[in-house]
Amino acid sequence: MMQGWIAGLMLFMQMNEMADQTTKDESSQIQANVQREAYRLDYVDVPLINNERLDRLVTEMEKKAYRKPVNATISDAGGIVKEIPGAQLNRRAFVEQFYRQFYSEGPLKFDVPVQPIYPKVDSELLASIRVHPIGYYVTYFNSNNKHRFTNIKLATQAINNYVVLPNETFSFNRVVGVRTRGRGYMPAKVIVRGEFSEGIGGGICQTSSTLFNAADRAGLTIVERYSHSRSVPYVPSGRDATVNWGGPDFSFKNNYNQPILIRAQALPGRVYVSIYSSELINHKPRHVPGASKAIPEEITAGAEAGNSDS
Structure with missing residues (x-):
């Protein structure tokens, strides 16, 4: 009994030590590469997803995907410096994609879906005021x-x-x-x-x-x-x-x-x-x-x- 409990604890620790990886390609697209075993619950015949770990993954991906938008400004020379849109994780699309990949064959690797964050002030607005x-x-x-x-x-x-x-x-x-x-x-x-x-x-x-x-x-x-x-x-x-x-x-x-x-x-x-x-x-x-x-x-x-x- 005790040996089984220790073995389970060691397995849980190994699962938490499996590092989820993210990479960026040449277009700065973030790719998720996660270990399927770390998110699996094997309490029943059909594998289930550990939603608590998935929530932590989503929170971490939100931090990695976030890019603050930059407003258009006026330079010291008087010209307008164009705005730069930001980005944030599309949380719903990420979870849907995770579920789809989890129950498919092959590695759990996919592009992280993001959506743009538009700046408060763009060049057109700045030019008009x-x-x-x-x-x-x-x-x-x-x-x-x-x-x-x-x-x-x-x-x-x-x-x-x-x-x-x-x-x-x-x-x-x-x-x-x-x-x-x-x-x-x-x-x-x-x-x-x-x-x-x-x-x-x-x-x-x-x-x-x-x-x-x-x-x-x-x-x-x-x-x-x-x-x-x-x-x-x-x-x-x-x-x-x-x-x-x-x-x-x-x-x-x-x-x-x-x-x-x-x-x-x-x-x-x-x-x-x-x-x-x-x-x-x-x-x-x-x-x-x-x-x-x-x-x-x-x-x-x-x-x-x-x-x-x-």
Whole structure:
């Protein structure tokens, strides 16, 4: 009895050790090559499929087959870079093919069925909404502060070329993501005329504030915005948008019937954000005061700096 139990356990372990293999041909088609014995249940005369192991195989194939789609973008030279469709496992077709192959003769080897994932933004859409400016804003900073400049550039690159569809809400924190050293963000512990610029990612609030004013000028619906506890020098009083990962966010909703395109760029000493859309848009701009061109004075904050993205 004990010997039989041990033999069964050893057989089960061997089945789990049988490695399922996948290969790719020259066209990047994934092929599954699995061991039939590892998925067989021999409790009755007719072999049955171990569905628990099959589910694990399907999950693994989903990971291997997935390819994230890439949106069309506008290059630094101003041309449109074509979109790249993604791919995902056709789960139903895979299971059907597995069953068919399992109960046939020969090796259990077949092409993994996938289906395309189309990008949110293709070249045609991008071409139609890059022509008509509906809002813009420019703010200024001291480019001698290299770390702050780095953080501003990274945040600006994250929102550049982002398309917000009708009735969609843009979240600054969600789009820019977490600000860490691993993603290139630098500590920028400075006080800018009374503004505490906080730790890793210091300076990002200048990007969010520039975007807020451009979006407000474009007549977009501001959903969430918070001001700093102190005045900041790069925008007029009350025109800032503080953000912090896991804390305050800036978000707006595209209330128009056309998609809008965010174009953003950080150059030494200044941040530009422009918002474009189709010529068919019937937007209602708002008056927003411009930012001062005076470069803010900065002093090292040392241990007094806090922990936000000002």
